[in-house]
Amino acid sequence: MKIAILPGDGIGPEIVAEAVKVLKALALPLEMETAPVGGAAYEAAGHPLPEATLKLAQQADAVLFGAVGDWKYDTLPRPLRPEQAILGLRKALGLFANFRPAICYPQLTHASSLKPELVAGLDILIIRELTGDIYFGQPRGRRSAPDGPFAGAEEAFDTMRYSRPEIERIARVAFEAARQRRRKVTSVDKANVLETFQFWKDVVTEVHRDYPDVELEHMYVDNAAMQLVKAPKKFDVVVTGNMFGDILSDEAAMLTGSIGMLPSASLNERGQGLYEPSHGSAPDIAGKGVANPLATILSAAMMLRFSLRQPEAAARIEAAVQKVLADGLRTADIAGEGCTVVGTAAMGDAVVRALG
Numbered sequence: 323m324k325i326a327i328l329p330g331d332g333i334g335p336e337i338v339a340e341a342v343k344v345l346k347a348l349a350l351p352l353e354m355e356t357a358p359v360g361g362a363a364y365e366a367a368g369h370p371l372p373e374a375t376l377k378l379a380q381q382a383d384a385v386l387f388g389a390v391g392d393w394k395y396d397t398l399p400r401p402l403r404p405e406q407a408i409l410g411l412r413k414a415l416g417l418f419a420n421f422r423p424a425i426c427y428p429q430l431t432h433a434s435s436l437k438p439e440l441v442a443g444l445d446i447l448i449i450r451e452l453t454g455d456i457y458f459g460q461p462r463g464r465r466s467a468p469d470g471p472f473a474g475a476e477e478a479f480d481t482m483r484y485s486r487p488e489i490e491r492i493a494r495v496a497f498e499a500a501r502q503r504r505r506k507v508t509s510v511d512k513a514n515v516l517e518t519f520q521f522w523k524d525v526v527t528e529v530h531r532d533y534p535d536v537e538l539e540h541m542y543v544d545n546a547a548m549q550l551v552k553a554p555k556k557f558d559v560v561v562t563g564n565m566f567g568d569i570l571s572d573e574a575a576m577l578t579g580s581i582g583m584l585p586s587a588s589l590n591e592r593g594q595g596l597y598e599p600s601h602g603s604a605p606d607i608a609g610k611g612v613a614n615p616l617a618t619i620l621s622a623a624m625m626l627r628f629s630l631r632q633p634e635a636a637a638r639i640e641a642a643v644q645k646v647l648a649d650g651l652r653t654a655d656i657a658g659e660g661c662t663v664v665g666t667a668a669m670g671d672a673v674v675r676a677l678g
């Protein structure tokens with residue numbers, strides 16, 4: 323099992339080092355190779371996604387990615403900016419399914435935007451389609467309005483579209499993921515208004531015939547936004563399009579309250595994936611040894627589950643993280659009363675010890 327390790331910029335190298343430490347402690351036959359990405363790669367090789375880095379990622383079963391970006395690159399031309407590395411990797415690897423779990427550990431309910439009783443034990447998974455929808459649909463542009471009450475005025479337009487195979491593959495991913503969880507999928511749409519999402523709903527319903535053991539419910543996006551803050555624990559897997567998923571996944575992230583705890587994964591049709599924390603490179607705390615490595619460590623657990631087919635090793639890491647939190651260890655971003663504040667490396671060491 324080959325893993326491409328791309329630490330990136332800012333706190334990226336610090337947090338990825340801890341995840342690598344945890345992976346090594348599992349004593350699995352993992353082959354890990356590191357390559358520069360983002361600003362670090364621009365400094366080293368003149369490009370945020372050098373050919374050698376891309377090749378390594380393509381040949382690996384999975385990519386463990388830290389974070390990229392720093393204000394100092396803001397003046398570079400767009401194709402050379404660090405963020406282009408993620409877009410380039412998404413495209414080259416054909417990543418179409420973005421997994422964003424929102425888990426609220428019992429010890430961290432104080433960090434949530436919601437009341438503790440609403441989020442204690444929360445464990446939901448938002449799956450966002452990444453390649454289609456109004457973000458990429460053609461045609462788009464600006465023109466003189468051809469009709470309507472403002473005919474002749476300047477207007478802008480985008481095109482919302484989804485094809486059957488695009489919806490089918492993301493629906494299958496959602497049903498498969500639900501089988502490893504509580505066997506419930508909520509498909510979020512706006513079928514009452516949008517033809518694209520009536521089609522989405524129809525296709526998801528058809529695919530569901532292959533998964534009779536999984537419960538399927540349909541929900542309008544406005545209601546889903548409301549239910550996520552009213553009763554988030556009613557969800558298990560939420561699957562939706564690119565734009566609704568963008569918004570709902572950020573909303574769900576806030577239920578847990580701590581950006582330093584949130585992993586993410588992006589998968590392609592071959593099961594290869596890119597795994598990274600949901601946060602950025604945090605230049606404000608880089609190099610200080612205080613960053614929370616748990617989002618990256620939990621991303622490594624997702625990698626074991628979804629790309630490397632090692633669910634037991636994944637569960638071991640997740641249990642170790644829970645144990646460390648239960649023991650009262652915290653990095654500064656999640657500190658609360660009566661707990662012990664530790665740095666990045668000490669947190670990684672504690673997770674390794676808790677693996678048992």
Ligand code: NAI
Nearest residue numbers: 389390391392393582601602603604605606607613614655
């Ligand atoms: P950010 O997520 O890097 O930081 C936001 C705040 O959260 C900061 O106060 C930071 O110190 C804190 N924070 C983030 N991760 C943390 C951790 N693991 N432990 C403790 N505290 C943590 O977002 P920001 O500041 O908007 O962006 C900084 C840079 O990161 C920018 O260059 C941006 O483009 C880039 N970025 C990269 C992403 C990626 O690589 N996928 C995603 C988001 C932003």
Ligand code: MG
Nearest residue numbers: 568569571572
């Ligand atoms: Mg977003």
